[in-house]
Amino acid sequence: MADTIDLATYGERFREDPHSVYAELRGLGPVHRVRLPPPEDIGDAYLVVGYEECRTALTDRRFAKSSASAGFAFREEGLIGTHLLIADPPHHTRLRKLVTREFTMRRVDALRPRIQQITDDLLDEMLIRGETARTRRGDLLEALAFQLPITVICELLGVPDIDRTAFRRMSNGIVASPTQEEEAAAFAELAGYLDDLVAAKRSAPGEDLLSALIRTAGDEDGDRLSHDELRAMAFVLLIAGHETTVNLIGNAVHALFTHPDQLAALRADMTLLDGAIEEALRFEGPVEAATYRFATEETELGGLVIPPGAVVRIVIAAADRDPARFPEPDRFDIRRAPQGHVAFGYGLHHCLGAQLARVEGKIALGSLLARCPDLAPDGPPGEWLPGTLIRGMRRLPVRW
Template sequence: MVTTTSSGSPLFDPAELIADMYTVYARLREAGTVHRVPGPDGTPAWLVTRYDDIREALGDPRLSLDKSNAKPGHYLGLALPSALDANLLNMDPPDHTRIRRLVSRAFTPRRIEQLREPIRRTADQLLDAIAPHENTADLITTFAAPLPITVICDLLGVPQADRQDFRAWTDVLMMMAPDPAQPARAKEAGVSLLTYFTHLIAGKRTTPDDDLLSALIAVRDEEDRNDRLGEDELLSLAFLVLFAGYESSIHLLGNATLALLSNPDQLAALRADASLWHGAVEELARYDGPAAISIRRFPTEDVTIGGVTVPAGETVLLCLAAAHRDPHRFPDPDRLDITRDTTGHLALGHGIHYCLGAPLARMETEIALTALFERFPHLALAVPESELQWRPSMRTRGLRALPVTFNG
């Protein structure tokens, strides 16, 4: 384990990490696989940086997602109403196995495929709204953010009249800002979302529709009493769809757009051969994905990772950003290559916690980027790349804004 340089100074400071994440993680990876660091919530954590160790840890049943296995004082995290907190990101088997099986019955390939045309229609509408008015725009606020929240609302069956409030609560809850009032605002937003989901579920139980939430309600109400979803589990699943699908989609779209604008040879290859888009989405997720760190884990017993013993109950952070730039797994990892074999990338997880929404995430990203670059063939950055600012988060890799011009 290494936590300081040979001179005794810290290996990095938070500002350096935000400004130059991949350089910092390369230095950590070269210095050793496991490091004692302050976690995103300020409590102590063990950061794992090498691909092989991270992939193994993602499948290790001794590394629990259940917060009850955390030592007191070793994890704070996001304060949510308990009904929203009882979700798959806080569960281990057997509860995780049971709920994932039930959700899979509702989250079907047919339901995902039904969203293909609405996603393209929404993307085109958003791009229509940009095109006539300005020579420049911020693609985060005008495109990357409104698209996924619209997709989530369509998936869950949130009525049009409620979507403005729904997005406002979500934005507050997921905001990463140095604002002393943020914890109180986030708590209020969490209560508002809980209240809203409770009423929405009650309405859909009376008048079901062809959406995921109605299907989850059917699973909850029709299963054998000993094996069905609990009411809090149903509420937390609705929240999980929102939490997992919104912020990550925003940042993947923003990061991917920046990566392609910064690598014009790769963008030119995509323009010349649209069949490359499928593989490009995988490479873009590896190259600069939104999840810099996987969901935190807590050893249920002392665990050795990369030769370092991590005590039971302490927080383990698996650094996906470092794993995806590990040259022992991905040759020349700092180069974007849309034809690269990305087999084994971890952007959507690995093992029993592999992302349930992975097919939707892939489809949404490919449709959105295709629509964007087809609509604006001369799209370019409106400012030097060095002036772009990243959100102040160790956990998430995402831009504050992405100013672009449409005339090259």
């Protein structure tokens, strides 16, 4: 049996600079048996940090997404239901088929003018508030990075004027809670809200995505999503549909701030915007590690034998900085051709909203730099979020 590496021994370094820890581990091998630090109290797990091994693990059916396959029972299934992130074929295939027909590129492209309008309105508000307060300072995460994707996904799903402060608290509690108790409370609170939302949509459907999911049926057998499945689908679209984009925008701006030569290059040539977004996804993507997988049988990966029932954590951030795949991986270069990064996953569970996140990221970053040509950091950012799921900061102070 492989020795267990206790990641808690790395202390704050693991939160502040996990890339250096993953590089150290990758130097010893592509897969390790580890103990994840709090709040991820799940016992020992197998951490995958090599690019090729991550791609293999993301597509290997022996690493299941359903916790039941390994005898686990996560609280989210009891409160929210089985959703795309914790389902395996054929259940996953059925769920994805029912939502994919509504979540199309045509729908995303049709959203571009509205995304631009929301972005412009948010930047207007940010700049006016700065002028009124005579500070020209603000928190970019609060003013733009959070407000844009939550507005877009709420409008897409047909969520009425949600209490944004309460929703952000619930969302952070789910993806980056410092304690399991706070995580459980966030799940329970959001589950109650979504129950009410699905019931309201059933009684008064509209032209939104959630109403369409209620109406949609399979071509041959009239298959429809049940109430529990609709709640779970709304959950994953709301949380994943905004949380990744919040941190894509925030992390991209932070990467440009810490690499002023790249910021200057982008300001001088905005045709580099697509490359800047893709490099930000590779360099400091919003998802640090994929959601848990569970070995259904003894499996060899990266020279290590993973026993049945083991928890497997595939580290996206480590894969995208593997020097075997990306030369000089710790160099942020918006002219790089980062094809092959796995920031949105790979295989069956590739992120359904990847293109929407890209569109929002490009519009937000392009508009921000156009409206604020002298945008600069206003002191250090807030602390990085705890846990290994989401990579992002709590605050990003800026001035203009």
